[in-house]
Amino acid sequence: xxxxxxxxxxxxxxxxxxVELRCDPISGHTALYWYRQSxxxxxxxxxxxxxxxxxxxxxxxxxxxxxxxxxxxxxxxxIQRTQQEDSAVYLCASSPIRLAGGLETQYFGPGTRLLVL
Amino acid sequence: AQRVTQPEKLLSVFKGxxxxxxxxxxxxxxxxxxxxxxxxxxxxxLLLRHIxxxxxxxxxxxxxxxxxxxxxxxxxxxxxxSAMYYCAxxxxxxxxxxxxxxxxxxxx
Numbered sequence: 619x620x621x622x623x624x625x626x627x628x629x630x631x632x633x634x635x636x637v638e639l640r641c642d643p644i645s646g647h648t649a650l651y652w653y654r655q656s657x658x659x660x661x662x663x664x665x666x667x668x669x670x671x672x673x674x675x676x677x678x679x680x681x682x683x684x685x686x687x688x689x690x691x692x693x694x695x696x697i698q699r700t701q702q703e704d705s706a707v708y709l710c711a712s713s714p715i716r717l718a719g720g721l722e723t724q725y726f727g728p729g730t731r732l733l734v735l
Numbered sequence: 736a737q738r739v740t741q742p743e744k745l746l747s748v749f750k751g752x753x754x755x756x757x758x759x760x761x762x763x764x765x766x767x768x769x770x771x772x773x774x775x776x777x778x779x780x781l782l783l784r785h786i787x788x789x790x791x792x793x794x795x796x797x798x799x800x801x802x803x804x805x806x807x808x809x810x811x812x813x814x815x816x817s818a819m820y821y822c823a824x825x826x827x828x829x830x831x832x833x834x835x836x837x838x839x840x841x842x843x
Binding site for chain 1 (some may be wrong): 786
């Protein structure tokens with residue numbers, strides 16, 4: 619079946635502009651995660667959605683970052699007033715519910731490469 | 736707070752040689768450990784997880800709680816193993832904490 623998809627694949631923007639990154643999780647997956655992969659920082663967690671529960675926003679680096687998940691499916695990560703240090707690859711992942719009640723393996727999308735000039 | 740450390744940024748080995756990628760973690764509870772791999776121009780994918788105790792593509796990893804380590808090993812490296820490898824820890828809350836990654840280069 620189709621995997622996690624993300625759009626756009628590449629985004630170039632000017633400092634100060636807002637950007638929106640989209641993630642389509644695997645159908646039926648209840649959990650959705652955003653991570654950031656940047657040079658020198660590795661992979662860092664940003665935000666996590668699980669069903670109708672309040673999202674875990676503990677990884678968002680500043681209040682310029684926000685994310686929504688509409689209808690328990692598609693998610694949008696928004697970065698307002700972009701800065702050059704926001705340049706990175708933004709990865710989305712999704713996972714199903716584990717039968718025992720926990721959450722299963724995370725499946726990653728191809729990422730959106732963001733460059734802020 | 737949890738932390739994952741991969742001390743080697745680059746490992747270069749010859750084909751057929753053993754390879755070991757080190758991973759150490761700090762977490763006060765009982766963690767789940769994973770190895771993820773990213774081949775060139777491909778997405779990040781799960782390689783193996785400690786609770787499965789399985790060997791994938793010849794790789795194995797043993798969780799050593801005493802040493803808080805989860806090193807990844809393969810006795811005979813192949814050229815197709817060249818990739819970026821990330822060790823990750825899942826603690827409470829389901830989010831993954833990743834190490835900095837190790838780039839493996841297998842030379843012919």
